Amino acid sequence: MKTLLVIFTFIFLLLTACEPVGHKYNTGTFPDTPVNLGDINSEYDDYNSTSPIIGYAFPLCFSSNRKSDGDNFDIIYKFLDVYMEKESGELTVAEEIGGPWSSLAMQYANIQYALSKANTTYDEFGPCLIPDAGNGYLIHPLFIFLYSNNETGNQDIRYVQNLDEYNTYSDSKPICWLNSAKDDAYPILTPDSSAIYFCSDREVSFDIYKVMLDKSKNLRQNFEDTESRTITTEIVLSSSGNDKCPFIMDSLMVFTSDRAGGFGGYDLYYSVLRNGNWTGPVNFGDKINTPYDEYRPIVKPFSEFTNNFMIFSSNRPGGKGGFDLYYVGIGKSLSE
Numbered sequence: 001m002k003t004l005l006v007i008f009t010f011i012f013l014l015l016t017a018c019e020p021v022g023h024k025y026n027t028g029t030f031p032d033t034p035v036n037l038g039d040i041n042s043e044y045d046d047y048n049s050t051s052p053i054i055g056y057a058f059p060l061c062f063s064s065n066r067k068s069d070g071d072n073f074d075i076i077y078k079f080l081d082v083y084m085e086k087e088s089g090e091l092t093v094a095e096e097i098g099g100p101w102s103s104l105a106m107q108y109a110n111i112q113y114a115l116s117k118a119n120t121t122y123d124e125f126g127p128c129l130i131p132d133a134g135n136g137y138l139i140h141p142l143f144i145f146l147y148s149n150n151e152t153g154n155q156d157i158r159y160v161q162n163l164d165e166y167n168t169y170s171d172s173k174p175i176c177w178l179n180s181a182k183d184d185a186y187p188i189l190t191p192d193s194s195a196i197y198f199c200s201d202r203e204v205s206f207d208i209y210k211v212m213l214d215k216s217k218n219l220r221q222n223f224e225d226t227e228s229r230t231i232t233t234e235i236v237l238s239s240s241g242n243d244k245c246p247f248i249m250d251s252l253m254v255f256t257s258d259r260a261g262g263f264g265g266y267d268l269y270y271s272v273l274r275n276g277n278w279t280g281p282v283n284f285g286d287k288i289n290t291p292y293d294e295y296r297p298i299v300k301p302f303s304e305f306t307n308n309f310m311i312f313s314s315n316r317p318g319g320k321g322g323f324d325l326y327y328v329g330i331g332k333s334l335s336e
Contacts, residue, residue, distance in 0.1 A: 037326060075115050131143060157174065251272055253270065
């Protein structure tokens with residue numbers, strides 16, 4: 001009996017010794033205090049990024065006046081990589097240049113052609129990159145690219161789109177039923193593509209508005225329509241101050257506001273969709289907000305991280321100059 005016990009013990013030790021050693025870090029956590037995006041930023045104003053949409057390396061578009069030495073704003077494209085070393089736990093968030101994702105970056109390079117149609121000598125703000133999956137693609141992904149432009153004297157929401165699977169994009173067109181004689185900007189599509197939210201000062205100050213889409217038509221057909229739509233103010237999200245830059249991920253909305261009760265300037269807030277209604281906005285607190293301006297937040301989930309990834313812009317001290325882009329982790333429970 002003792003001999004059998006020794007044999008079984010030896011076999012157990014042999015088998016467990018052959019098991020692979022696990023990594024020190026199998027999940028990551030984004031920092032809960034903001035980190036500057038470093039070389040992505042410039043000495044000028046860099047803000048208003050669009051939603052990242054794929055994997056751990058993804059296209060990132062944002063507004064900047066770097067190309068005109070501080071004059072007008074254009075939309076800039078970068079390919080951003082987010083990863084963590086599982087042995088050291090070191091987190092890297094930086095532009096992907098010639099690394100393992102370079103072939104994927106080449107696929108998305110056609111975004112530059114969209115920007116050649118969108119950028120002008122006027123100001124382009126609030127880019128929103130929508131993958132046009134319903135039309136498929138052979139070589140390059142297809143996109144509808146929403147943004148706003150002040151060529152008419154006020155911000156109007158416009159779009160460009162792929163005309164084929166290569167690099168051919170349409171000329172820029174306004175979405176007639178979204179625009180008014182005042183500033184209309186920062187459009188964001190709901191996850192189910194049933195509605196668009198945006199902000200406008202068509203009443204007095206900036207408020208957040210919603211307009212339903214025609215589900216019998218695809219996005220392109222909706223945007224090409226010239227008929228008027230019913231546009232409603234999201235009362236629970238709007239205040240007597242300026243409420244701007246809505247972004248939606250799942251059931252979570254994040255936006256910026258200079259409403260009373262914040263930490264100064266524009267602060268970042270969030271609201272959660274419960275039973276079809278948005279909850280009262282909650283300030284993200286002084287770990288994220290400052291007495292300066294925090295602007296245009298976007299959120300992306302990462303499956304191997306314990307929290308979600310938020311990018312926003314701020315003119316707080318310590319950056320490269322003007323507004324810089326920052327990233328920070330926020331709780332996944334907010335979007336559940």
